[in-house]
Amino acid sequence: SLLEAKGFTPDDFALSHPGGSLGKRLLLHVEDLMHTAENFPAVTPQTSVKDALLEITDKRLGMTAVLDGNKHLLGIFTDGDLRRAFEKGINVDTPIESVMTTGGKTITADALAVDAVGLMERNSITCLIVVDEQNKPVGAVHMHDLLKA
Amino acid sequence: SLLEAKGFTPDDFALSHPGGSLGKRLLLHVEDLMHTAENFPAVTPQTSVKDALLEITDKRLGMTAVLDGNKHLLGIFTDGDLRRAFEKGINVDTPIESVMTTGGKTITADALAVDAVGLMERNSITCLIVVDEQNKPVGAVHMHDLLKA
Numbered sequence: 001s002l003l004e005a006k007g008f009t010p011d012d013f014a015l016s017h018p019g020g021s022l023g024k025r026l027l028l029h030v031e032d033l034m035h036t037a038e039n040f041p042a043v044t045p046q047t048s049v050k051d052a053l054l055e056i057t058d059k060r061l062g063m064t065a066v067l068d069g070n071k072h073l074l075g076i077f078t079d080g081d082l083r084r085a086f087e088k089g090i091n092v093d094t095p096i097e098s099v100m101t102t103g104g105k106t107i108t109a110d111a112l113a114v115d116a117v118g119l120m121e122r123n124s125i126t127c128l129i130v131v132d133e134q135n136k137p138v139g140a141v142h143m144h145d146l147l148k149a
Numbered sequence: 150s151l152l153e154a155k156g157f158t159p160d161d162f163a164l165s166h167p168g169g170s171l172g173k174r175l176l177l178h179v180e181d182l183m184h185t186a187e188n189f190p191a192v193t194p195q196t197s198v199k200d201a202l203l204e205i206t207d208k209r210l211g212m213t214a215v216l217d218g219n220k221h222l223l224g225i226f227t228d229g230d231l232r233r234a235f236e237k238g239i240n241v242d243t244p245i246e247s248v249m250t251t252g253g254k255t256i257t258a259d260a261l262a263v264d265a266v267g268l269m270e271r272n273s274i275t276c277l278i279v280v281d282e283q284n285k286p287v288g289a290v291h292m293h294d295l296l297k298a
């Protein structure tokens with residue numbers, strides 16, 4: 001990346017902040033910071049809103065991915081989506097597929113953390129689904145994972 | 150700040166990112182980036198959960214402050230708090246004071262944006278209430294406001 005070409009290192013970011021190491025992680029790769037396996041929040045399209053919320057709370061990322069039987073990404077459901085669904089009058093037994101956001105913003109595991117932050121900013125979101133070359137989810141990354149000291 | 154002492158300028162941050170100007174705002178002050186007046190989400194303790202959600206959606210920060218009659222900060226209610234309250238079985242007519250988080254993390258308007266990011270990271274939150282010397286709320290700032298190009 002240009003950042004690396006300019007000779008920036010994670011330590012430059014670390015040293016540049018009086019509070020310590022804010023930004024230390026920005027030149028790491030998404031795969032080094034993402035939540036995988038049992039820490040990746042995922043439900044099926046038929047999961048009830050009620051059970052999807054338990055998954056969101058359990059995995060602590062403020063959202064859950066919705067995956068089909070072949071583990072392909074169908075959509076995402078965030079705390080903000082819950083609020084909007086709740087305002088419309090939500091039934092806790094509704095399958096999540098009827099209220100999820102279809103698609104969902106993704107990034108690859110080999111991307112730089114700084115580029116994940118940029119993608120989040122451009123979309124005003126705080127979490128990304130991490131996908132492989134076949135567009136299959138392999139994890140998720142939160143803004144906090146990218147900026148934390 | 151040490152950042153300024155080291156000769157860092159907002160333009161250094163801007164130039165350091167290939168995608169453009171990520172971090173351009175980090176040396177600005179919170180007061181330059183915060184949401185004030187009619188863009189600051191605030192409700193009274195007696196406001197129903199239902200009406201508090203409308204305020205959150207309307208002001209687009211994913212939370213609302215709860216202020217008493219003298220405009221002092223009593224608490225905050227976020228999208229994450231909504232999820233947790235919803236899991237317990239929430240009544241939309243409940244006054245917000247019974248489900249809000251008492252207190253709420255704050256910062257002053259003269260703080261640097263980079264320090265607001267640090268405070269958010271240390272607390273795993275995405276929004277801060279901005280208060281004056283008398284601890285009265287004057288606005289709010291979201292992580293997105295601090296990092297946006």
Ligand SMILES: Nc1ccn([C@@H]2O[C@H](COP(=O)(O)O[C@@]3(C(=O)O)C[C@@H](O)[C@@H](O)[C@@H]([C@H](O)CO)O3)[C@@H](O)[C@H]2O)c(=O)n1
Pocket residue numbers: 060061062063079126142144225226227228229230249250252253254255273274275276277278
């Ligand atoms: N200025 C603030 C901001 C938040 N809070 C409180 O801090 C707690 C966590 O804030 P949140 O915004 O609800 O944080 C969440 C949460 O549910 O805890 C939201 C969620 O979408 C996701 O962003 C996760 C992170 O993934 C970290 O787990 O974090 C809440 O009780 C909130 O009232 C606070 O006291 N002062």
Ligand SMILES: Nc1ccn([C@@H]2O[C@H](COP(=O)(O)O[C@@]3(C(=O)O)C[C@@H](O)[C@@H](O)[C@@H]([C@H](O)CO)O3)[C@@H](O)[C@H]2O)c(=O)n1
Pocket residue numbers: 076077078079080081100101103104105106124125126127128129209210211212228275291293
């Ligand atoms: N990887 C992602 C992440 C999110 N989204 C979608 O993008 C929309 C916005 O995401 P959000 O997480 O709900 O974003 C919120 C929102 O309610 O829009 C949450 C809220 O707490 C607060 O953080 C505000 C910001 O203040 C910006 O308005 O942003 C949602 O429909 C969500 O499904 C997506 O498609 N892909």
